[in-house]
Amino acid sequence: MNMRAVASIYHAEMARTGRTLMQSVLAPVISTSLYFVVFGAAIGSRIEEIDGVGYGAFIVPGLVMMMILMQSVSNGSIGIYFPKFNGTVYEILSAPISAFEIVIGYVGAAATKSLILGALVLATAAFFVPLEVQHPLAMLAFLVLTSLTFSLFGFIIGIWADNFEQLSVVPMLIVTPLTFLGGSFYSISVLPPFWQTVTLFNPVVYLISGFRWSFYGVSDVDVGISLLAVLGFFLLCLIIVWWMFRTGYRLKT
Template sequence: MIGNLRAVRAIYVFEMARAGRTLLQSLVSPVLSTSLYFVVFGAAIGSRITEIDGVPYGAFIVPGLIMLLLLTQSVANASFGIYFPRFTGTIYEILSAPVSYGEIVLGYVGAAATKSIILGLVVLATSALFVPLHVEHPVWMLAFLVLTAVTFSLLGFIIGIWADGFEKLQLVPLLVITPLTFLGGTFYSIGVLPPPWQTIALFNPVVYLISGFRWSFFGTADVHIGVSLAMTLLFLGLCLVTVAWMFRTGYRLKA
C-alpha cells in the first residue's frame, strides 16, 4: 500500500539530491563516455557499413547506446542507493519508521529510474548533434524508456540488497549486464548474424529491450514489438515478485 506520500517524497528527494551533489559522476561522465562510443563506433564502423535495414548506421546505433546507458545507470543508481543505508546501518531507521515496503521501493526505485531517464534523454539530445534523428513512435519510445528504467532500477535494488560488499555491486553490471547489452544488438542487427547465432541471441533478454526501443525510432526491429513489450513486462513482474519476497522474508535486511 502507498499511503505515506511524504515518506516517499523524502526518500525520493534525498536520492535526487545525492545525484546533484555528484553531478560530474552522475551526469557528465556517463554522457561523455556514451558520446565517445558514438564517435568511435560511428566513425570506425560507419565508414564500412553505411546502412542497416535502410537506416544510416550512425543513427542506427543511437537507441542501442541509450539502452546501454539506461541499463547500466539504472542498476548502478538503485543498487548503491539501497546498499549505502545498509552499509551505514541507517536502513534500520527506515524499516522501523511508519513507512511501508512499497513506499520504500517507490522512493528508491523512482529516484534511480528518474535519474536514468534524464540521462537517456540527454544522450538522445546529444546524439541529435551528430546525426539526423527522427523518432517514428515517440509515445512508444517514452514507454520503453520508462519501463526499462523502472525494471532495471528494480534489478539494481535487488542487487543492492543481495550484495554484502561494494565489490559485489559491480559484479553483476560488469560481468552480466554490460556483456549482454553489447551482445544484444547495441551496435548491430542480429539479422546480420549466421542463423544458429540468431537463435542463440534470442535467449538474451536485452535483445528484446533494444529491439523494441529501436522500433520506436525507425519502425524496424529484430523481434516483433509485441514480443519485446511482453518480455519487458515479464522481467518487470519477476523483479517485483523478487523484491516483495525480500521484504516479506527480511532477506539481508533484518540481520
C-alpha cells in the same frame, strides 16, 4: 500510504545525484558521446546501412538503452546498498513505511536519473547523427518501463550484495555482456542462424529491438513480444522484491 516518506526518500536520492553531478551526469554523457564520435562519425561512415538506416543513427537507440540499463542498475543498487553499508538503513526500517513505499522512493529516484541521462544522451546524439522518431509514445513507454525495471533489478542487487565486489559483479559480468551482445551495435540478422537462436535468450535483445523500432520502424523481433518481455521481467523483479521484504532477506535479522 505514507507519501511524505516516499517523497523524502525520493528527494534525498535526487539530492545525492545533485551533489555528484560530475560523476553521475557528466561522466556517463561524455563516455556515451565518445561512442558516437568513434562508431558513428569515424568508423560509421565506412559501414553500410542496416535496414535502410545509416550506421551512426542505427546505434543510437542501442546506446541510449545501454546507458539506461547500466545507469538504472547502478543507481538502483547503490541507492539501497549505501544505507545498508553505512548502517543508516536502520532509519528506513524503523520508520512507519511499507516495503512498497520504500521501493517507490528508491526505484522511482533511480529511474528518474536514468531517464534524465537517457534524454541527455539522445540530445547529444542529435548533434552527431540525423535522428527520427516514428513512434514517440512507444519510445517513451520503452524508456520508462526499462528504467523502472532495471532500477528495480538494481535494487534487488543492492539488497543482495554484502560487499562492494558483489555490488559490481552482476553489472560487470552479466549486464554489460548482455548489453553488448544484445544488438546495440549490430542487427542480430547478421549472426549465423545458431547464434541468432541463442541471442533470443538474451532479454536485452528485446529491449533494444523494440526501442529501435520506435525510432525507425524496423526491429529484429516483433515489438509486441519486446513489450511483453520487458513487462515480464518487470513483474519478476517485483515478485523478488516483494519476497525480499516479506522475509526481511539481508535487511532484517
